[in-house]
Amino acid sequence: MEPKKDNQQKSRRTFVEQGLKYGLLTAASGALLAKVFGKSESLDSEETIEVMSTDGTLMQVPASAVEHAHEKKSDYNPREGFPNRKFVMVVDLAKCRNAKKCQSSCNKNHYITGENAWIKIYKMQDSEKSAPYWQPTLCQHCDEPACVKVCPVDATFKRRDGIVLIDNNRCIGCRFCMAACPYSVRVFNWSDPWQGDTVEQAEYTPDYAGIPSQKGTVDKCDFCPHMIDKGELPHCVSACPNDVFSFGDLYEDTVTNGSGQSFKLSKLLKDRAGYRLMESLGTEPSVYYLPPSDRIVDFEEGLENYTEFQSVDKPQVP
Amino acid sequence: MNTAYEKVINDLAPRKFSWRGNVWVALLVLVILIGIYSYVQQLKHGLVITGMRDYALWGIYISNFVFFVAVSLVGSLITAILRLSDAHWSTPLTRIAEIIAVAAIIMAGIAIIIDMGRPDRVLNLFIHGRLQSPIIWDVIVISTYLVLSILFLYFPLLPDFTILSKYSDTNSKLTKWYRALSLNWSGSEKQTKIYSRSIKVISVLIIPVAFAIHTVTAWLFETTYRPGWDSTNFGPYFVAGAFVAGSGAVVMVMYVLRKAYRLEDYITDSHFDKMGKILVMLCMVYLYFNINEYLMPIYKSTEEEEVHLRSLFTGEYAWLFWTAILGGLVAPVGVLLFPKGRKPLPLFLVSLAVVMGAWWKRYLIVIPTLSHPFLPIEGVPEAWRHYSPTWMEWAITAATLATALLIITLLVRFLPIVPIYETAEERGLLENHSVNESL
Ligand code: SF4
Numbered sequence: 001m002e003p004k005k006d007n008q009q010k011s012r013r014t015f016v017e018q019g020l021k022y023g024l025l026t027a028a029s030g031a032l033l034a035k036v037f038g039k040s041e042s043l044d045s046e047e048t049i050e051v052m053s054t055d056g057t058l059m060q061v062p063a064s065a066v067e068h069a070h071e072k073k074s075d076y077n078p079r080e081g082f083p084n085r086k087f088v089m090v091v092d093l094a095k096c097r098n099a100k101k102c103q104s105s106c107n108k109n110h111y112i113t114g115e116n117a118w119i120k121i122y123k124m125q126d127s128e129k130s131a132p133y134w135q136p137t138l139c140q141h142c143d144e145p146a147c148v149k150v151c152p153v154d155a156t157f158k159r160r161d162g163i164v165l166i167d168n169n170r171c172i173g174c175r176f177c178m179a180a181c182p183y184s185v186r187v188f189n190w191s192d193p194w195q196g197d198t199v200e201q202a203e204y205t206p207d208y209a210g211i212p213s214q215k216g217t218v219d220k221c222d223f224c225p226h227m228i229d230k231g232e233l234p235h236c237v238s239a240c241p242n243d244v245f246s247f248g249d250l251y252e253d254t255v256t257n258g259s260g261q262s263f264k265l266s267k268l269l270k271d272r273a274g275y276r277l278m279e280s281l282g283t284e285p286s287v288y289y290l291p292p293s294d295r296i297v298d299f300e301e302g303l304e305n306y307t308e309f310q311s312v313d314k315p316q317v318p
Numbered sequence: 319m320n321t322a323y324e325k326v327i328n329d330l331a332p333r334k335f336s337w338r339g340n341v342w343v344a345l346l347v348l349v350i351l352i353g354i355y356s357y358v359q360q361l362k363h364g365l366v367i368t369g370m371r372d373y374a375l376w377g378i379y380i381s382n383f384v385f386f387v388a389v390s391l392v393g394s395l396i397t398a399i400l401r402l403s404d405a406h407w408s409t410p411l412t413r414i415a416e417i418i419a420v421a422a423i424i425m426a427g428i429a430i431i432i433d434m435g436r437p438d439r440v441l442n443l444f445i446h447g448r449l450q451s452p453i454i455w456d457v458i459v460i461s462t463y464l465v466l467s468i469l470f471l472y473f474p475l476l477p478d479f480t481i482l483s484k485y486s487d488t489n490s491k492l493t494k495w496y497r498a499l500s501l502n503w504s505g506s507e508k509q510t511k512i513y514s515r516s517i518k519v520i521s522v523l524i525i526p527v528a529f530a531i532h533t534v535t536a537w538l539f540e541t542t543y544r545p546g547w548d549s550t551n552f553g554p555y556f557v558a559g560a561f562v563a564g565s566g567a568v569v570m571v572m573y574v575l576r577k578a579y580r581l582e583d584y585i586t587d588s589h590f591d592k593m594g595k596i597l598v599m600l601c602m603v604y605l606y607f608n609i610n611e612y613l614m615p616i617y618k619s620t621e622e623e624e625v626h627l628r629s630l631f632t633g634e635y636a637w638l639f640w641t642a643i644l645g646g647l648v649a650p651v652g653v654l655l656f657p658k659g660r661k662p663l664p665l666f667l668v669s670l671a672v673v674m675g676a677w678w679k680r681y682l683i684v685i686p687t688l689s690h691p692f693l694p695i696e697g698v699p700e701a702w703r704h705y706s707p708t709w710m711e712w713a714i715t716a717a718t719l720a721t722a723l724l725i726i727t728l729l730v731r732f733l734p735i736v737p738i739y740e741t742a743e744e745r746g747l748l749e750n751h752s753v754n755e756s757l
């Protein structure tokens with residue numbers, strides 16, 4: 001069974017349009033500077049577009065000079081992803097105080113009704129004498145994904161834009177991917193998800209995991225292609241009150257946090273000594289972590305919110 | 319007429335069950351029905367009726383599957399290896415071994431479908447199969463092995479079917495079946511030549527495939543990063559364990575059939591003695607792999623391995639682990655080293671211990687590893703940290719075991735358990751006449 005995508009694609013706006021919009025968003029913090037130097041007036045005669053080059057400088061280019069690849073709506077293939085993009089995330093552990101807003105937002109927006117959230121905030125302590133910290137953990141969207149390697153039916157797949165997704169219409173529920181994933185991020189629908197009529201009748205696309213979930217198949221974090229598509233940040237990123245997450249594009253070398261601040265990815269990782277989880281396994285994750293050093297938050301504060309045995313709030317059933 | 323020859327046919331032709339046989343079948347059917355009921359519940363409500371959850375994501379369905387694959391391997395050991403090495407003593411055991419192999423491999427296939435969250439999509443394995451996935455390798459080798467095993471059971475039966483179609487007159491329908499299945503076997507020189515050649519070819523073919531089924535099954539686990547599975551020892555370790563489980567199963571079936579059908583003339587004490595010797599050797603080989611599998615990681619004690627191994631050696635699974643190792647492996651070696659221990663009854667009891675140990679050993683291979691992931695288990699109900707199968711899960715698993723036994727029982731009912739033709743041939747009873755003339 002192939003995902004039903006036609007209707008969904010009709011409502012999809014052209015990719016380039018969104019890409020640029022998104023690019024503008026990432027450039028927002030720099031735009032002011034550009035104004036100050038008066039550069040934006042220099043090409044007054046023609047409509048201009050502000051873009052960020054790969055080394056992070058902002059420039060104005062005539063709109064006509066921007067090559068529109070003319071991606072037709074129908075060209076979009078959920079198995080291929082957005083062309084010429086490569087999504088990455090940075091998680092700043094120094095800022096995480098276990099507010100768990102990422103989790104509740106994810107649970108809500110993906111209509112998670114099971115007992116295991118797709119994003120979890122682990123209480124970590126690497127060794128006895130080192131300090132504990134909070135580690136939000138979601139699918140790492142590995143470039144060498146262990147889950148994709150073992151899937152017998154190509155139900156879980158890696159796209160060119162770096163996102164690893166699941167085709168719930170194809171998954172046979174063997175759970176081999178769950179055994180293979182070293183980050184324990186995959187969640188199985190052991191029973192009927194009961195997500196309510198609206199969700200259950202929604203048109204399925206792998207681009208929006210959980211809409212609807214299916215009994216007997218696997219779910220996990222989808223890096224929110226449905227939000228990227230709208231030029232917005234993934235739910236967890238925008239929900240975090242502490243700007244722990246930044247999301248962006250490796251090719252643009254830019255990531256943006258929930259407050260709209262953009263950073264040059266390579267510089268951020270260099271300055272803050274970014275790392276990836278279990279690098280030694282060779283899974284090549286797309287999620288980077290910034291170590292919990294020089295913390296402005298108090299670890300203890302997070303304990304208040306800590307629920308060892310729960311990650312999804314259950315609606316009260318009368 | 320050769321009376322000795324007739325006696326062989328008389329002794330070995332399939333017979334109707336006694337009341338004991340019927341009770342046995344009824345019991346199996348009952349177990350299967352309970353299993354079917356539970357499986358219908360599983361289809362309806364999903365795998366939630368099992369004790370499995372996101373961490374313990376595989377349970378006894380999978381360990382039971384591994385057990386079936388292990389047992390099915392024995393067909394190749396007893397039949398192929400001994401056939402190729404011209405060990406004629408094993409002739410009376412070949413059919414038993416092949417019947418077990420066929421029953422076990424069929425049930426291995428079914429066990430894996432039972433574990434699937436979406437059995438309705440099983441065809442996706444063929445429509446969308448990805449050759450890079452070890453599951454597809456397993457599908458390929460298991461189906462190959464199934465075909466080869468059936469052929470390996472069937473070919474040596476051809477002359478027996480002819481003999482039976484001539485011999486049995488009481489049940490005409492059955493006779494017709496036997497005649498059709500015999501494919502006009504007449505025992506002519508040409509046929510005999512093709513016959514022995516094909517058996518030889520299958521014997522050669524089936525050995526690598528048998529090794530493959532269990533090696534690939536080991537790879538299902540080995541291809542992950544998880545401590546306890548991430549071991550280069552796994553392939554041979556599984557194969558060695560499979561030989562142990564399968565030989566134990568053969569001894570048990572041998573013993574029961576010899577008792578039920580009074581086959582003392584054909585399955586002799588010396589057969590038990592020899593099987594006992596084989597079993598003790600296999601147990602020691604398996605023990606050797608076990609030492610490799612557990613001793614080196616605990617010597618190094620990397621953090622992940624240590625957590626895992628501690629749970630086996632002294633923790634939550636210690637009781638099970640030591641019972642399986644000591645009761646299912648070490649003690650059997652101790653008993654079987656003595657000739658008295660290889661007499662039919664003690665050997666039967668030892669084999670029972672070995673087979674049960676083998677089943678639980680698979681449990682210990684599959685389950686504990688899953689409760690020790692790399693990241694902490696948090697944010698899920700406390701019960702998810704441990705796995706304990708539900709009664710429905712047990713019922714379904716018991717039903718698969720019962721179905722395997724039922725397949726064996728039915729084959730035993732309609733096929734000569736000890737090859738008639740080959741036995742007669744080896745006893746020199748065929749010298750003066752071909753099968754065709756004999757009756
Ligand atoms: S984190 Fe796990 S589920 Fe996500 S891509 Fe990597 S291996 Fe696959």
Ligand code: SF4
Pocket residue numbers: 150151152153154155156166170171172173174175176177178217218
């Ligand atoms: S559970 Fe589904 S996604 Fe995972 S490996 Fe099996 S078929 Fe693929």
